[in-house]
Amino acid sequence: MQLTVSPAVTSRKFFTPRSRRRWGDAMTIILFLLPSMVLYIVFVLVPVIQAAQYSFYKWNGLDALTDYIGLGNYQLMLKDPIFLQAVKNNFLIAILSLVFQLPAAITLALLVNRKLPGRTVFRTIFFLPYVLAPVVVGLIWYYIYNPSNGLIAGLFHQFAPQATPPAFLADPNAVLYALFVAITWEFFGFHLILYLAGLQNIPEDVIEAARVDGANGWQVIRHITLPLLGSTIRLSAFLSILGSLQYFDLVYVMTNGGPVNASQVMALYQYHFGLQEFRLGYGSAVGVMMFVLCFIFGLLYQRLIMRQDLSGNAAL
Amino acid sequence: MTVAVKESIIVEQGRPVERIRRRRDWAMLPAFITCLIVASIVLIPLITVFLGGLRTNGELLNKPFSIPTALHFENYQKVLAPGSPFWGGLTNSVVILIGTLALLLVTASPAAFVLARISFPGREIIFNIFLFGLLFPLTVAVLPLYITIRGLGLLNTAWAVILPQVAFSYPVTILILRNFFRAVPQELEDAATIDGASRLGFLLRVLLPLSRPALAAVSLVATVGSWNSFLLPLLVLNDESTWTLPLAVTQFQQQFTTDWASVLAFVTLAMIPAILIYLLAERQIVSGLTAGAVKG
Numbered sequence: 205m206q207l208t209v210s211p212a213v214t215s216r217k218f219f220t221p222r223s224r225r226r227w228g229d230a231m232t233i234i235l236f237l238l239p240s241m242v243l244y245i246v247f248v249l250v251p252v253i254q255a256a257q258y259s260f261y262k263w264n265g266l267d268a269l270t271d272y273i274g275l276g277n278y279q280l281m282l283k284d285p286i287f288l289q290a291v292k293n294n295f296l297i298a299i300l301s302l303v304f305q306l307p308a309a310i311t312l313a314l315l316v317n318r319k320l321p322g323r324t325v326f327r328t329i330f331f332l333p334y335v336l337a338p339v340v341v342g343l344i345w346y347y348i349y350n351p352s353n354g355l356i357a358g359l360f361h362q363f364a365p366q367a368t369p370p371a372f373l374a375d376p377n378a379v380l381y382a383l384f385v386a387i388t389w390e391f392f393g394f395h396l397i398l399y400l401a402g403l404q405n406i407p408e409d410v411i412e413a414a415r416v417d418g419a420n421g422w423q424v425i426r427h428i429t430l431p432l433l434g435s436t437i438r439l440s441a442f443l444s445i446l447g448s449l450q451y452f453d454l455v456y457v458m459t460n461g462g463p464v465n466a467s468q469v470m471a472l473y474q475y476h477f478g479l480q481e482f483r484l485g486y487g488s489a490v491g492v493m494m495f496v497l498c499f500i501f502g503l504l505y506q507r508l509i510m511r512q513d514l515s516g517n518a519a520l
Numbered sequence: 521m522t523v524a525v526k527e528s529i530i531v532e533q534g535r536p537v538e539r540i541r542r543r544r545d546w547a548m549l550p551a552f553i554t555c556l557i558v559a560s561i562v563l564i565p566l567i568t569v570f571l572g573g574l575r576t577n578g579e580l581l582n583k584p585f586s587i588p589t590a591l592h593f594e595n596y597q598k599v600l601a602p603g604s605p606f607w608g609g610l611t612n613s614v615v616i617l618i619g620t621l622a623l624l625l626v627t628a629s630p631a632a633f634v635l636a637r638i639s640f641p642g643r644e645i646i647f648n649i650f651l652f653g654l655l656f657p658l659t660v661a662v663l664p665l666y667i668t669i670r671g672l673g674l675l676n677t678a679w680a681v682i683l684p685q686v687a688f689s690y691p692v693t694i695l696i697l698r699n700f701f702r703a704v705p706q707e708l709e710d711a712a713t714i715d716g717a718s719r720l721g722f723l724l725r726v727l728l729p730l731s732r733p734a735l736a737a738v739s740l741v742a743t744v745g746s747w748n749s750f751l752l753p754l755l756v757l758n759d760e761s762t763w764t765l766p767l768a769v770t771q772f773q774q775q776f777t778t779d780w781a782s783v784l785a786f787v788t789l790a791m792i793p794a795i796l797i798y799l800l801a802e803r804q805i806v807s808g809l810t811a812g813a814v815k816g
Contacts, residue, residue: 232719236630247687254664315551329559335798337748339766353580453750471659478663487663495660
């Protein structure tokens with residue numbers, strides 16, 4: 205009998221008082237894990253697998269799933285100029301975020317981090333847009349840009365009554381930048397908070413030492429603060445790009461992809477063609493494509509850029 | 521005599537210190553002004569939207585920045601009238617929020633407890649399956665999710681939003697709670713066991729009360745997520761009576777395209793709950809949202 209017991213049973217814990225509760229523990233484990241496992245499997249894992257499955261079918265979501273077309277949906281998607289436009293727009297937003305939003309957030313974090321009077325109030329204000337619903341933010345900016353009686357139109361009316369107010373959201377060349385302004389307004393505070401947390405981890409005496417050695421303010425920032433902030437910058441860029449590939453709410457409210465798909469993005473394309481036109485197979489293929497793009501990007505980014513941050517971090 | 525000497529010393533020492541402080545204050549002026557400008561870029565849209573709700577549509581165009589001369593409460597009255605979509609949206613959003621929070625905490629804390637404090641074969645595998653979900657935003661699986669919910673006959677019910685929201689919150693929630701539960705010393709559990717507490721008793725009477733900060737962070741993250749969610753409700757709530765606040769406000773805007781003053785009143789009222797919660801629990805919300813992202 206003794207010889208057949210498994211190694212787990214013969215482990216150190218066998219002789220502790222807790223071993224008497226092993227049967228109870230088995231029940232606890234099952235009862236405690238079951239509800240969340242069931243919900244997680246039904247509403248996360250199965251849909252994710254189904255998305256992959258549906259993507260190989262031509263399916264309207266109602267009839268039987270029989271019309272297997274292999275990679276047909278993917279071929280169709282990659283040949284559709286509207287989809288390619290959407291991918292391009294997603295990446296353009298990502299690049300704009302990297303070039304404008306993140307440097308602005310770093311700069312502000314450096315300003316707020318000093319013993320600035322009222323800095324807690326500033327921090328509260330800067331983060332505020334991030335907790336508002338993206339839909340609400342979209343409506344606010346839709347109003348600001350509205351050429352008939354929006355905020356910008358009102359400015360023109362007051363100071364240049366003879367000029368026609370610009371209609372940024374109706375201009376295919378301007379619409380994406382107009383969206384980007386709203387996106388920046390909503391998200392820069394989040395990145396700012398990330399940088400503030402990063403700055404808090406830089407020991408004061410390192411900067412003090414550089415000062416004593418005669419470094420001026422810019423030199424301290426360039427050679428001490430920014431390098432030590434490196435892992436935060438890489439993380440913030442990572443989150444910003446992943447977020448940029450998934451925008452939906454704001455674009456849906458402000459332009460719905462228009463004018464003529466000039467502000468089309470992948471998530472919106474999935475919604476239009478997958479659900480509104482009842483092409484669920486095709487829409488699922490778009491979802492899978494979004495996931496693959498995010499996944500490949502995430503993998504490459506973590507392997508190539510965040511490698512030094514993750515090594516030594518056993519938690520993940 | 522002694523008093524006078526002391527005073528003079530204080531004055532002597534005070535001067536240079538003051539001068540340095542004043543110099544620092546001046547050096548901060550550009551930073552302060554920059555922050556002031558950015559703060560007004562954040563606040564001006566919010567304030568004009570709020571004030572816009574108090575104007576007539578004609579005033580909106582003519583003087584968008586001036587303080588309204590006569591306050592027109594009729595826009596807010598229109599939005600707050602009994603039976604207006606605002607109240608329906610508010611009720612549905614609150615129901616979904618409470619359902620999401622309750623179900624999430626009741627199911628995620630026992631799971632995190634098991635994954636943190638009971639060792640059994642396969643534990644790390646199960647934990648990693650949960651972590652795997654961090655890779656999938658709801659957006660990429662939303663169409664099959666719609667089919668699943670339709671198959672379960674849950675379309676146009678609060679469950680259609682609550683269940684997927686809870687399921688997609690598990691990865692971050694279980695990760696944060698598990699890390700917190702692990703940090704509680706084993707001696708505490710042994711002591712509770714000797715005092716006759718069961719696993720459940722230890723979880724309910726010792727671990728959860730100790731974990732209030734983590735529970736608060738997790739709940740606030742879920743609150744913000746649930747209150748603001750849009751894509752999932754848009755797909756699964758088609759009946760007007762089931763719309764949440766974000767759906768109600770967009771539909772209201774599409775219905776009253778020319779009546780911007782009323783739309784702005786609605787937008788303002790839709791923002792107020794989120795702003796209130798944020799101001800009340802700023803520290804936990806900020807740390808929870810950023811920690812969730814960092815962990816994710």
